[in-house]
Amino acid sequence: MFDILAYPLANLMLLLYNYLGHSTVLAIAVLTLLINLITLPLTLSQQRSAHRMQELQPELEKLQKKYAKDKERLAQEQMKLYKEVGINPMGGCLPLLIQMPIWFGLIGAIRYCIPSTPLELFQFSNHIYKWLPGVIGLVPLRSTFLGMDLGAPPNPAQWWSYALPILVFVTTWAQQKLLTPPTAAKTQSQAGAMNQQMQIMMPLLFMFFTLSYATGLSVYFVLSSAIRVGQFYLMREGQHRQKAEDKEQVRPKPSE
Amino acid sequence: MDRFRIRRWLTLLAVGAALLIGISGCAGGVRPMSWMGLTIVEEGLVAADLQQVRLLNVSDAAPLWSFPTDPQKARVGTFYVTPAVDEQRVVVASQVPPTGFLGQPKNVVWALDRKTGNELWQFDDAAGQYVEGGALGGGLFVIGNSDHNVYALDAETGALRWTFKTGYRVWATPLIVSDTVYIGSMDHHLYALRLSDGGVRWDFQAGGAFAATPALRNGTLYIGAFDDKLYAIDAQAGTERWRFASANWFWGSPLVYADTVYAVDVSGNVYAVNAETGAPVWPQPRPLETPVRAGPVLTEDGSRLFVGGQNGTLYALDTKDAFVVWSSESEGQVLSPPVVSGSVVYESRIPGTYRIRALYVDNGRPIWSYPPVAEQPSK
Numbered sequence: 001m002f003d004i005l006a007y008p009l010a011n012l013m014l015l016l017y018n019y020l021g022h023s024t025v026l027a028i029a030v031l032t033l034l035i036n037l038i039t040l041p042l043t044l045s046q047q048r049s050a051h052r053m054q055e056l057q058p059e060l061e062k063l064q065k066k067y068a069k070d071k072e073r074l075a076q077e078q079m080k081l082y083k084e085v086g087i088n089p090m091g092g093c094l095p096l097l098i099q100m101p102i103w104f105g106l107i108g109a110i111r112y113c114i115p116s117t118p119l120e121l122f123q124f125s126n127h128i129y130k131w132l133p134g135v136i137g138l139v140p141l142r143s144t145f146l147g148m149d150l151g152a153p154p155n156p157a158q159w160w161s162y163a164l165p166i167l168v169f170v171t172t173w174a175q176q177k178l179l180t181p182p183t184a185a186k187t188q189s190q191a192g193a194m195n196q197q198m199q200i201m202m203p204l205l206f207m208f209f210t211l212s213y214a215t216g217l218s219v220y221f222v223l224s225s226a227i228r229v230g231q232f233y234l235m236r237e238g239q240h241r242q243k244a245e246d247k248e249q250v251r252p253k254p255s256e
Numbered sequence: 257m258d259r260f261r262i263r264r265w266l267t268l269l270a271v272g273a274a275l276l277i278g279i280s281g282c283a284g285g286v287r288p289m290s291w292m293g294l295t296i297v298e299e300g301l302v303a304a305d306l307q308q309v310r311l312l313n314v315s316d317a318a319p320l321w322s323f324p325t326d327p328q329k330a331r332v333g334t335f336y337v338t339p340a341v342d343e344q345r346v347v348v349a350s351q352v353p354p355t356g357f358l359g360q361p362k363n364v365v366w367a368l369d370r371k372t373g374n375e376l377w378q379f380d381d382a383a384g385q386y387v388e389g390g391a392l393g394g395g396l397f398v399i400g401n402s403d404h405n406v407y408a409l410d411a412e413t414g415a416l417r418w419t420f421k422t423g424y425r426v427w428a429t430p431l432i433v434s435d436t437v438y439i440g441s442m443d444h445h446l447y448a449l450r451l452s453d454g455g456v457r458w459d460f461q462a463g464g465a466f467a468a469t470p471a472l473r474n475g476t477l478y479i480g481a482f483d484d485k486l487y488a489i490d491a492q493a494g495t496e497r498w499r500f501a502s503a504n505w506f507w508g509s510p511l512v513y514a515d516t517v518y519a520v521d522v523s524g525n526v527y528a529v530n531a532e533t534g535a536p537v538w539p540q541p542r543p544l545e546t547p548v549r550a551g552p553v554l555t556e557d558g559s560r561l562f563v564g565g566q567n568g569t570l571y572a573l574d575t576k577d578a579f580v581v582w583s584s585e586s587e588g589q590v591l592s593p594p595v596v597s598g599s600v601v602y603e604s605r606i607p608g609t610y611r612i613r614a615l616y617v618d619n620g621r622p623i624w625s626y627p628p629v630a631e632q633p634s635k
Contacts, residue, residue, distance in 0.1 A: 125522040137464030137483035
């Protein structure tokens with residue numbers, strides 16, 4: 001289903017591999033970076049929405065306390081508050097949904113270029129763009145990185161390969177932690193508890209996933225999460241700086 | 257834990273599971289890993305038939321023996337590769353699924369008694385998957401593995417005699433000729449190894465991976481690679497004699513008959529090339545318009561060529577002019593090479609209602625299908 005995206009991305013990865021000294025890790029890294037650049041407007045919108053929701057938490061908590069016994073009124077007041085500050089509560093979900101096919105396509109691309117089964121390789125064999133320079137004969141890409149086979153799942157013979165799923169857990173957890181409103185996680189409300197559980201559940205699920213699939217995918221997940229964490233920090237810093245500048249402009253100057 | 261919290265956790269688990277299934281399924285995770293294999297012997301057809309290895313009677317597909325007898329009880333895994341056979345034994349490989357979440361799949365070579373199907377020995381030291389079968393010769397069984405190694409085992413006992421490490425996965429069946437093993441690797445090299453100790457006689461480097469078995473005739477090896485080339489290589493010196501350019505990779509093994517080399521690329525173009533010069537014999541290659549994984553096979557008189565396609569069709573071509581004499585379509589994909597014996601051609605397919613079919617060479621009329629209707633899983 002996502003092959004329509006996976007094939008072009010796999011060919012782009014072949015091209016990058018050809019121009020980056022036949023380094024699979026570099027090709028995955030640059031491809032991940034490119035994809036993140038393309039989806040930057042979407043992730044920024046998602047992260048901005050998350051950040052604004054974080055800022056809104058004290059207000060939301062007040063409402064929750066005030067209308068603890070009237071759920072319908074609580075929902076109405078929350079929507080009113082969102083409207084007042086110009087937040088779409090679903091604003092964080094939509095960009096995420098739009099990005100999902102791209103992620104699946106990228107995962108497919110990695111699996112076609114460093115396949116762990118012959119059927120994956122065979123499926124890709126008729127979808128290589130032969131007109132791209134230097135791609136003939138490249139597949140399957142050389143996949144040894146720090147003594148690990150990027151095309152195979154972590155295994156005891158290369159015990160250090162288990163470090164990658166652990167890194168996947170850490171970086172996904174960091175990403176989840178940043179995108180979850182801290183006060184929301186502390187509340188006893190259903191949403192707060194769900195958020196708290198998601199912070200652990202999602203990284204765990206991704207870690208288990210990467211334990212049973214090619215380690216090349218772990219490289220992608222780690223880089224992707226690290227890029228998003230970096231983006232979030234940059235965006236938050238930018239917003240803080242902007243606020244500080246706004247305050248400076250509002251404050252009367254001593255000479256005046 | 258109160259009911260509300262249990263329900264919350266269950267919801268989260270369901271969301272997580274859906275996400276994982278989405279990732280693995282959409283990226284190609286839930287698929288069969290490889291293809292099954294067939295070998296014809298005097299007493300029947302040996303099939304690495306996924307859950308079991310079977311010797312089938314060629315006249316009616318009745319199993320003469322099966323290993324293991326009860327696949328539900330025995331944890332022997334899934335048999336994919338083409339069985340290697342000598343006078344005493346059938347040697348196959350399987351992948352046993354991991355036990356527990358963090359367990360590793362076990363990759364096992366099994367030697368079975370050719371007459372009874374009883375286990376003679378097993379070898380489970382290799383770390384990777386066996387994608388293609390091995391070859392028996394000189395008292396050894398030689399097989400390549402995804403862990404980059406070529407393993408040579410004592411055919412009598414299964415004891416490891418030597419290993420040879422290549423630069424990448426070994427997904428090709430070796431060819432053993434007297435005291436030399438010829439084996440291709442995904443590291444773009446075709447190696448000629450001493451059968452006695454695995455020492456390198458020569459290695460030939462192409463522009464792409466080798467996943468096929470070379471064909472040998474009059475001191476020349478013929479093999480295709482993933483660089484869209486078919487090579488003729490001096491078997492003694494390992495030097496190139498000629499190369500023939502095609503439209504796509506050669507994954508299946510070529511074959512030589514008289515002065516002609518027949519080969520199929522993965523796009524389904526069938527080529528006939530002069531064995532001496534590398535010049536095309538047919539004016540145009542025959543396009544089958546389906547991806548083709550396995551190499552072609554010939555009838556004993558060299559008049560008819562059989563090629564199986566991913567679209568589930570078995571094609572019979574006239575070797576004189578590449579005319580498609582007949583084609584037989586069925587469910588599933590034909591990814592392993594068919595086997596010809598006398599007037600019958602046998603093909604295997606995955607997945608499909610029938611995994612093996614026997615057809616007449618002349619007209620493609622089906623003789624039998626396996627498993628019989630009574631054994632097929634209900635839809």
